[in-house]
Amino acid sequence: MFICTPDLGTPCDDISEFLSKNPHPDMCLFVVKKGFSTEQIWQQIHVLNEKTGKPTEEFKVVLPLGYEPKDFPFKSFTLEQLFNELDKVIELKQTTYTRSISSxxxxxxxxxxxxxxxxxxxxxxxxxxxxxxxxxxxxxxxxxxxxxxxxxxxxxxxxxxxxxxxxxxxxxxxxxxxxxxxxxxxxxxxxxxxxxxxxxxxxxxxxxxxxxxxxxxxxxxxxxxxxxxxxxxxxxxxxxxxxxxxxxxxxxxxxxxxxxxxxxxxxxxxxxxxxxxxxxxxxxxxxxxxxxxxxxxxxxxxxxxxxxx
CATH class of the missing domain: 3.40.50.300 (P-loop containing nucleotide triphosphate hydrolases)
Known part of the structure; x- marks a missing residue:
């Protein structure tokens, strides 16, 4: 299940409402566009931290095509790396499920x-x-x-x-x-x-x-x-x-x-x-x-x- 939230500038509490109904998402993705400002993104992540109560390191920044992770103050992933992370989540859930129903x-x-x-x-x-x-x-x-x-x-x-x-x-x-x-x-x-x-x-x-x-x-x-x-x-x-x-x-x-x-x-x-x-x-x-x-x-x-x- 993917939940897409409104723009951070939207004057509403939809983001908090979504997360209150789904308090433990497997991944919180923050999608940015080309030419993004590192300082601005970091500030927006802190806004999310205040709105949702979730630690800043839980928000994974999805980089535009052509960008590579570097020494950002936030966690960043290319699309390829993101899919690898998703594979790990799926594998973990399958392992946990198998253990719960196994002999x-x-x-x-x-x-x-x-x-x-x-x-x-x-x-x-x-x-x-x-x-x-x-x-x-x-x-x-x-x-x-x-x-x-x-x-x-x-x-x-x-x-x-x-x-x-x-x-x-x-x-x-x-x-x-x-x-x-x-x-x-x-x-x-x-x-x-x-x-x-x-x-x-x-x-x-x-x-x-x-x-x-x-x-x-x-x-x-x-x-x-x-x-x-x-x-x-x-x-x-x-x-x-x-x-x-x-x-x-x-x-x-x-x-x-x-x-x-x-x-x-x-x-x-x-x-x-x-x-x-x-x-x-x-x-x-x-x-x-x-x-x-x-x-x-x-x-x-x-x-x-x-x-x-």
């Missing part, structure tokens, strides 16, 4: 997550700005999707999601901005939390708390309390701690076990409350072993969650 899962699949069937497992990356959430998300995906670069300002400003298949398991990786900065306006923080919850909805979910292995800040000392206030008191049972910058330990000739044994008491307390579920990432490495370890830990969390349910 019981194989013993191996059931062993992954207890006796619960599934369509998607959500991996939600949380943590302070600069800890490497986006880079870790790209490592899990096996490709660069989330913007990750050195910066004195937060790079990720909206919740984003991308999906992949890992060991026959459909995984949705959700990257988030820093939702625990005390200087962030409560209304902005609430907006991020709401969007994050919309992305994982009622599906199986594991929270991955991303921390820099060589740095433990004052803002992280009470991060579990902030997590509980945001996602509920049982969040510790669904949390895995992911330490980034694994090369720092390698240079110090330390293993992860060495680090965990000698880390600060405040950090050790957080680790213990998360039942010592820790993995180490070096995001500049292409090794699949680190992702495998994370997913094994995620499976362990899902099994326990299924038993609790």
């Amino acid at each position: 019981p899962q194989s013993e191996d699949q059931l062993d992954r997550i207890g006796k619960h069937t599934y369509t998607t497992v959500n991996v939600v990356l949380l943590g302070l700005a600069g800890t490497g959430k986006s880079a870790s998300g790209n490592t899990i995906l096996g490709r660069k999707h989330f913007v990750s670069k050195p910066s004195s300002n937060p790079v990720t400003t909206e919740c984003q999601a991308e999906e992949t298949e890992i060991n026959d398991l459909h995984v949705r990786v959700i990257d988030t901005p820093d939702m625990f900065d005390d200087e962030t306006e409560p209304s902005v923080r609430d907006k991020h939390v709401k969007r994050c919850k919309e992305l994982y909805e009622s599906e199986l979910c594991v929270f991955v708390l991303v921390m820099h292995v060589s740095r433990f800040t004052d803002g992280e000392r009470d991060i579990l309390k902030k997590l509980e206030n945001t996602f509920g008191t049982k969040v510790k049972e669904q949390t895995v701690i992911l330490f980034t910058r694994g090369d720092d330990l390698e240079e110090a000739d330390m293993t992860l076990e060495d680090f965990l044994h000698s880390c600060q008491p405040g950090l050790k307390e957080i680790i213990e409350k998360c039942n010592n579920r820790c993995v180490l990432f070096e995001n500049r490495s292409s090794s699949s072993d680190q992702v495998e370890k994370l997913m094994n830990t995620v499976s362990t969390v899902l099994k326990k969650t299924a038993k609790i349910d």
